[in-house]
Amino acid sequence: IDTKPPEVAVTISDERLTAGESATVTFTFSERVTGFDLNDVQYDTSKGTLGALTAVGTDGKVWTATYTPRSDIESANNTIRVNLAGVQDAQGNAGVGTGSSGNFVIDTRPTVVDGRPSIVSVVGPTSIVLEDTDVTITFTFSEAVTGFTLAN
Structure with a gap:
């Protein structure tokens, strides 16, 4: 039963x-x-x-x-x-x-530091870079930004 x-x-x-x-x-x-x-x-x-x-x-x-x-x-x-x-x-x-x-x-929200956007990732060369070689470095932020320059 x-x-x-x-x-x-x-x-x-x-x-x-x-x-x-x-x-x-x-x-x-x-x-x-x-x-x-x-x-x-x-x-x-x-x-x-x-x-x-x-x-x-x-x-x-x-x-x-x-x-x-x-x-x-x-x-x-x-x-x-x-x-x-x-x-x-x-x-x-x-x-x-x-x-x-x-x-x-x-x-699952992007990290924000002090109310400002944060850098999520920085991607650059994965091997040794010799002089006189151009490289690309990519910065990815947690949200859209304006005014980001080499001075930053």
């Missing part, structure tokens, strides 16, 4: 996401479930995207998806939740309530 509804634990592989990073979200159910899909997953889509669900193994208990934060986001409070009403176990017991990940932080 099984009258207990399925439960879920939601974990995320990285609790501090920065620009260019993504994380694996793992959904681990207490028992085999059916009906689980992205419609059951709740998160703030304005802050990131969740890729397709992939079953891990063949027992129907563990699923993963890749979460990718959007650019130019700074948010200290984020979770990924599962509405369990959309899933059932093999005996037809519908899930109840929600399961939620722990909090994670997103910071």
